[in-house]
Amino acid sequence: MSFEETMRLEHFTERSFQQQVLASEQVVLMYFWAPWCPEEYRGMDAWVERVTSRHADAVKGVKVDVEQEPVLAERYIIRAVPTLLVFKGGQMVDRAVGAMTRTAIRRMLEGHL
Numbered sequence: 001m002s003f004e005e006t007m008r009l010e011h012f013t014e015r016s017f018q019q020q021v022l023a024s025e026q027v028v029l030m031y032f033w034a035p036w037c038p039e040e041y042r043g044m045d046a047w048v049e050r051v052t053s054r055h056a057d058a059v060k061g062v063k064v065d066v067e068q069e070p071v072l073a074e075r076y077i078i079r080a081v082p083t084l085l086v087f088k089g090g091q092m093v094d095r096a097v098g099a100m101t102r103t104a105i106r107r108m109l110e111g112h113l
Helices: 016-023 044-054 068-073 102-110
Strands: 025-031 060-066 083-088 091-097
Touching: 016 025, 016 060, 016 068, 016 083, 025 044, 044 060, 044 102, 083 102, 091 102
Parallel strands: 025 060
Antiparallel strands: 025 083, 083 091
16 A cells, blocks of 8 residues: 555545444544635645554544535534544544644544554
8 A cells, every 4th residue: 555545534424424433443533624624724634644544553534524514513513623533432532623733633642542
């Protein structure tokens, strides 16, 4: 697998949420975003991808477009994007709202490995 292939976040939908997030044996880092996010926040895509690929055996990175998945956005009270949620054992264990550095994302995630 090439570096490019390891850098892909899965795009999740409400339909796949139960199986792919809540039932996952891996820690899941869920990245809520929107196409209208300011350009300075779009860099988080790459940071989330790099952090999750670094721990690919233990972490799954997923990306959710709040416009395409309003049910998930409402369920987790997503009022601003970007928002990151960490799930472990089917439970949300951490939340961060707003732009974050790669180091901050890594620290957030590694606190739950």
